[in-house]
Amino acid sequence: MSVLLLGISHRSAPVSVLERIAVSDTERPKLTDEIMMSPHVSEVMIVSTCNRVEVYAVVDAFHGALTDLGALLSEHSGLELAELTKYAYVRYSEAAAEHLFAVAGGLDSMVIGEQQILGQIRAAYAASDAQQASGRALHELAQQALRVGKKVHSETGIDKAGASVVSVALDRASDVLGGLAGKKAVVLGAGAMGGLSVAHLTRTGIGSIAVANRTQSRAQHLSETAASGGVTSFAITLDQLSATVADADILVTCTGAVGAVVTIADAHRALAQRDTQARPLVICDLGLPRDVEHAVAGLPGVTVLDMESLQHDPAAGAAASDERAARDIVAAELASYLSGQRLAEVTPTVTALRQRAAEVVESELMRLDSRLPDLADPQRDEVARTVRRVVDKLLHAPTVRVKQLATTPGGDSYAEALRELFELSPSTVQAVASPMEVATAVDTDNPTAALADDFTLSHERGTE
Secondary structure, three states: OOEEEEEEEOOOOHHHHHHOOOOOOOOOHHHHHHHOOOEEEEEEEEEOOOOOOEEEEEEEEHHHHHHHHHHHHHHHHHOOOHHHHHHHHEEHHHHHHHHHHHHHHHOOOOOOOOOHHHHHHHHHHHHHHHOOOHHHHHHHHHHHHHHHHHHHHHOOOOOOOOOOHHHHHHHHHHHHHHEEEOOOEEEEEHHHHHHHHHHHHHHHOEEEEEEOOOOOHHHHHHHHHHOOOEEEEEOOHHHHHHHHOOOOOOOEEEOOOOOEEEEEEHHHHHHHOOOOOOOOOOEOOOOOOOOHHHHHHHHEEEEEEEEHHHHHOHOOOOOOHHHHHHHHHHHHHHHHHHHHHHHHHHHHHHHHHHHHHHHHHHHHHHEEEEEOOOOHHHHHHHHHHHHHHHHHHHHHHHHHHHHHHOOOOOOOOHHHHHHHHHHHHHHHHHHHHHHOOOOOOOOOOOOOOOOOOOOOOOOOOOOO
């Protein structure tokens, strides 16, 4: 079983395509269930952010699984499969793991080094686990990716470019408005991106923040959070949005809704109550799909900063030295992860071999009892110990060596050779390969914490 990745991101597709392929939190369970119905897929995790949709699936057949994933994403997005293929990228096995580690480290983000992706990967795994769509393979992959991301941020300066797309958008808005201190802001959307927006606005010295959301209680909670930071803030209903925007300097939208939330008519109603020449309005559209109707950007006195324009912002880059250091960490952690995975694959074969040897010893001792029934217990025990020592010594060198060789590229072939030489049936190996316990969380306070299953108790996993 190997991991297959099928994805589309800001690097491979325009925003118009990303809008169509986007998977909302409400759509993810249904799509996960549909993917799990594929006979080629045993585990799946969907990472969906404002600038990427990536499906990580544990598969038993590359081509069959890729065909199924492509068909389901095509159906979900409404894109023809041929069109979807133009923008999609595929990674398999080691390349899939390398890509996820790079994503977790912020190396594939629109803003290089942004940290929000760590929470999004954690949420993606939690959603998969809640649907029982993840197993040992995705658990280990996701947890290792989170460790890699944390290590990149703690050991390099890659996040100096900005914590997220939000920071870049607000920096540009500040340039347009001559600073945000004392200005009035409206945040439309009280999810994770809305929370980040409120946090960033608070640090800029913004004068006031109005929060609007479809669920009023969430808007109220976020406004209270802003108030605790010393900013005048209040929650409004969606019906009050136009009137509030009419008196605001900046509108940040991040709803994740399907279709425009701010229409050209809404903009006209808001602008009719203000002098746009003396007081321009900046709209940061961080939604995917877009929250703001495209025509709004053409209105006088309005500046719309959307995901497409933010892709080209110079602040989205990181210092070359920090990026190289981050990639070095990803490469080293990938090598460690792959080494551990190869060792995990050979361990059941070694266990099955030792189990087979123990069965042979016990069988021969029983035969000895039938042939020499009068043999005294002390002599019998000494014979048993001698036979077991001989078997252990004979197996010690090859089993130690096969574990060493297993950590090298192509190491799985040694396990296969061992199974052939000692006639170990696949069912026997599979039986000892079943995880005894898969941890549901990693102890971040213990950097050497190992995943609790029979594959990893015998060796340490990578550190966090």
